[in-house]
Amino acid sequence: MDGWNSPPNLVTYSRIILVLVFLGFDIAAGPWGADNLPFRWTAAVLFIIAAATDKLDGWMARTYDQVTEMGKLMDPIADKLLILATLVVASVFNEVFWWVTALFFIREIGITVMRFFVIDHGGKVIAASKAGKYKTLAQCVGLAMLLVPLGSLAGPGEQPGWAVFYGYATQAVIFVALALCLYSGGVYVAGVLANRRGQAVSGR
Template identity: 30%
Template sequence: MNLANKITIVRILFIPLFIMLFPIYPDWLIEKSTLVQHLQSYGIYYASIVFILASITDKLDGYIARKYNQITNLGKLLDPLADKLLVTSALILLVNQHFIYAWIAFVMIGREVVITYIRVVASSHKIALQADRFGKIKMVLQVVAIAAVMLKNRPFSYFTQVPIDQILMYAAVIVTLYSGYNYIKNNYRILKFDS
């Protein structure tokens, strides 16, 4: 396994840590542990740091794969899977804490389910589909929007009362829908196999 793929695996391993730091602890546990009380108050910030670090590794593994010619079919499958797991985990936790509406998560996760299905079908025919330009823009926008929502509109709230975090989230929904449409349109012929 090459370095780029190892970094992708590290991103996947960040996900359980992100979930554990996110403050969703039951009351009985909060009352019994000072550590959990601390995490209940500040865990969202720790979780945000882990989320951002994990997201940065997405750029790092892609850079290494291209620079050192380490692009593999495994990497083409693992990299988007790691992104989907990270973003999906964050969206579910944000809905659980009422930071975003459930329909936002439904749209974003639904898009990922459809695209993953297309990739699985392509993979069964020995075709590895890569993310396109709009898919990459979508990922960056989702990461920025999720981080801003987790940080409760910081640092934007220091300069303006405009809910930039929510605006970013709605923009991410629009780009998510468009990127899904564009991906299906561009790969339709590839996936139209003879029965």
């Protein structure tokens, strides 16, 4: 719990609150913003702000030498809350396949449980790998593209070529994020197992 109230961690807590506000607008907007288009635009903006501030707390922690174990733990949890909640709502609205959301969910929850397991057994939290950071970036870009209702700029009932291309590009980014998600999860598990083996050898 050391450093729980440091400025970078307070930013992380603020991001969690922002996620809850975002979800309220996203759910109220309905599928593709059909129930309330302004709410969908608002949800998209809030999502982008919440995703962008992920870099802010990390930058503050490194710049002002305020990196803490609490921050290493809470920062990815805030990311996962934003991403997974968005995916669940999108799947409920039939905007993302449920199997895609399920794979994201299994990986993210599994890694989070493993992080707590490492802490509970006296180990230190393993920071996110480069693959994990690229995964988060791809997730944020893909879901931001999904949330922005650009199709509403076309006329009623119209499906222009650019809108079709945008839809395919959005799904492609989300699938890239899924691939990075599974790969980075494997890298994390391998790192934890390697550390455990190292501890066992040093304890002989």
